[in-house]
Amino acid sequence: MVTVANDRAPNPWDLPDRPNKGISVRSLLAMPSLAGTTVLAGHSGLDRLVLGVNVMEVPDILPWVKPAELLVTTAFALSQAPESERVPAFTQLIDELDERRLSALGVKLGRYISEVPTPVLERADARGFPILRLPDGLAFDEVLAEVFSELLDRQSRVLAEADQLHRAISAIVLAGGGLPQIADEVSRLLESVVLISTPDGRILADEGGEPHRSALESSGQFDPSGRFLVERWRDGYQQVPGPAEGSQPGSLAMTSIVAGGIDHGRIIAYRGDDGLPGGTVQALERVAIVAALTITKELAVSAVEGKFRGDYLRDVLTGLIPVDESVIAHCSSLGWDIDRPMVVLVAELDPSDPNDKRAPVGVVHRSQHERFSSAWHQVVRARDKSAPVVAFSQEVIVLLPVASVLEAAAPVEQVVAAVTGDRGGGRRSFCTGVSRPLTGPAQIAAGYAQARKAVMVGRRVHGHGSLSHFDSLGVHRLLSLVPDPAELRSFATEVLGELSTESAESSDLRTTLQTLLDTNLNVAETARLLHFHYNTLRYRIGKLERIVGPFTTDPHLRLDVALALQVVQMQGI
Template sequence: MGRIAKDGRGPSANLTASPVGLPLRDVLEASTLTGARVLAGEGGLDRVVQRLNVMEVPDILPWVKPHELLLTTGYPLQHSTIALLDLVRELDERGLAALAVKLHRYLDELPAEVLAEADRRNFPIIEVAESVGFDDILNEVLSALLHRQASVLARSDEVHRALVSVVLEGGGLDDLAAELTRILGGPVIVTTPDGRVNARAGDVEDLQKTGCFDPTGRFRVDDEPTGVRPHDGGFHTTVPIVAGRIDHGRIVAFSDTPLDAADVYSLERAATVAALAVTKQLAIDAVEGKYRADFLRDLLTGRVEDVPAAVAHARTLGWDVERPLVAVVAELDPVTTPVGAAPELRPVQERFATAWQSVVRWRDPRAPVVNFNQEVVVLLGLPSGGGGADAVERAVGELVRQVVGDGGGGRRSFSLGISRPASAPHELPRAYEQARKAVRIGRRLHGDGARASFDRLGVHRLLSLIPDTSELRGFVEEVLGELAADTPENADLRRTLAVLLETNCTVAEAARRLHFHYNTLRYRITKLEKLVGPFTDDAALRLDLALALRVLEIRGL
């Protein structure tokens, strides 16, 4: 593969692809520039020349453009040294490729201070032979530039046709990655917007050592802007996959040397073709996903009458639901949408479901993973070797770690619930309902991002099984009396009561936890007993009070 032209101003953490043009060192090989001498800025000879211009007036700055080779007879340079220093700085900061000067007619030499500044900036200043006409230089170099641009476009069109052919023949992202690897000669990956690898080709075994991936294998899109960037042992080039203003991911090509302009341009054309493949696959997945989700929803809600037939049908979908399973329900946490902003629920939910499908596929390819609009449901096989609830929670925790990755990239927090094991298919509806309850209760108890197992909910699990909220509310009001009213003062007193119950009415320990003076807590206990009764002496009343507080905690009554 070709090499990218280096920016003469020094190394950069984020190299951009060189524009279509010729490196200055190649331009100097033109026959019309035979005998040209580099007076200063030799470190910038890899700067790219895209166009030429002639300067014969002092106020040339408004007309210069980046990547331009500026030719002059020296007439406009008959100024003070300070003015020439300012001109060199301005030309360099505007991204010019170089300044070519004919000396001895208007100017015999350039001041040493100007040449030193050009050397410091790696801004090339070239002396052109006095006998050569600017029109000859313009004709020859412009012809070479046009030929170069035509070659790049021709190669890009060839690559584009090859990639489009892959898609039209039914190929997917893996086939596109393989074709790009053949064209570019290095490993290629295709990722989701948050960096999950959807497709890969080439020698990808050592890519983890590049530092471009987090420990879960996700490409660090948050730290990897588009363009060419160096890594240990080579370079990688990232281009976005965008269709209809929607970010569909990235194509990343790895190489020993930076891709040149033609390769980067080809990669950008490949991203357009990849967008076509992604949108096509999304359309197929949407139809198949709805069919799969409808089938699994019927199974999990008990609407399937012939369970053995449903099990057999699940097998045709690649799912094994006859083994012991746990239901895992993951819900995105709610966010506040600004007034007037259109909520982007479906794309976010779809990406969330895709993340779970991608992660679970590697651990348990026979596990159903479906998107139920507001939740993602996974029926996960029990870990081999047993281990009970702890082993299940560790396995699910590892999946969560991979879904979350290193964060960033617009990824939303989510809450998750885990059911008890279901040993047979007919137990799956109960497991699904347990997981849903675990999500709701966990979020109520711990806020957004909660992870809750149904088996570890304790008394909260029993309270959640009572469907009659009016009965629960009546119990709360009967036990707490005036303390049940929703006021700041009552909330403060309920907090004091809860800590007293947790410490078995040990006043010293409760005062320490609440950061109260001992006598202040004694006063509060007296006030509480006037409201709810002598709970410090009545164990049954303490139980009722604890249950009432838990009901308020879960149900928000």
């Protein structure tokens, strides 16, 4: 099972923007303090990044080294070992330094060790671990001062660029721009694809062109509904495998949009190569602050508009406003087209995880419902912008257009599957009810009642996460009209007797009884379906008749038994 969107793995790097914040070993060789330095081995590793410098003059330096350091030494500690042990010790040191992700080893030769042994150089070449020969007159303190000065200068430039981007984005928001304008400006400045999404990866804004867009789309980071698979990534910088084996990896930076303790989404920057600019993560963190303000503002405006639109549609759905030409025209002014074939969908979050005994039954947190509503808006808007989608306190209602009344099942399944995603988005399970296809807007109120009935019966019969069509409810629709569940339980107990209990034997006998009814009391066919010997089934029929009565000869009793079995099947009764 994949990690869900709201359970992000911690970033293993102390500073998330590691790749472009350091100095490559190749660039270090051009510094004045390292003039005259030669590369003895590990030429393939010269692009390793250096984040600091350390000095080794004692044998037990390994516990104190850190990743991405340049380690400089006179090899005094190695010279103290017996000559027969120097080469194995030096080779082991190279292995352990590389395993600790050090960037390079710089050695001053001549005073303690005249040359680096050939086996050591070969091991360094095999690992791509650079070994540098430092000039004899080099002072280590000069190297430390120059490297750290350059690192501080680069970090200052990174922060200055992030601050400049922050001011540019703030100006866009103050001028009335929204998330698309923010994504466009960030994409231009970072020369990358920029996505702004909900916490579970529903795209809110998407900017940036070729060739990086094609690389991102071919890298398999979207599910079929178009949701970006944020659960695969952590906040910070990371590499994205190329679309084909051996192809160049891309680079991705992601940060969360958080305001007031509420997770509003993600900002993702992507390039089809490993070339995101230095300070990308710091820049995105600044942008996330402005994006959080923009999202909060849009949510406030949307809440006011949504309440007005929702109240009006509620009156239409409940039949308080008869649908006529004026209602159709008013819905059109709200951006809704209701004068076409459609079905009514009602979706309700399941109140609690049935396997979580700690969860209080009937509790649905508001933030979960808001995210659930947002997912429906995103999916339906991508399919048809004029389809009404409103969220009430406990349900989301969609008037989904269909090509014809005969082709309603496929679009419903597609939309529900898109909202569900790949079940890695951190969303709670939900039940969906679907009305009969509507041939005209005058049937909307009846369709809403049918969809609500389908949700209620579907959850009771099939449990959490069900998708139920009103036309497929059958006798359960009639049973659900009984207002008192105790009456139904009493009926089932009276008809089935001890078969109505939850024991394993009762459940097994109910299965036999249901199969007999399904085969119209065909004993041979029932025995074949249940893999029983014919005589065994005859014995079971006798036992069933002793419990419930002569159902094989009494058609009225057989009807009562069939209904009682359906009552037992309905969960929650």
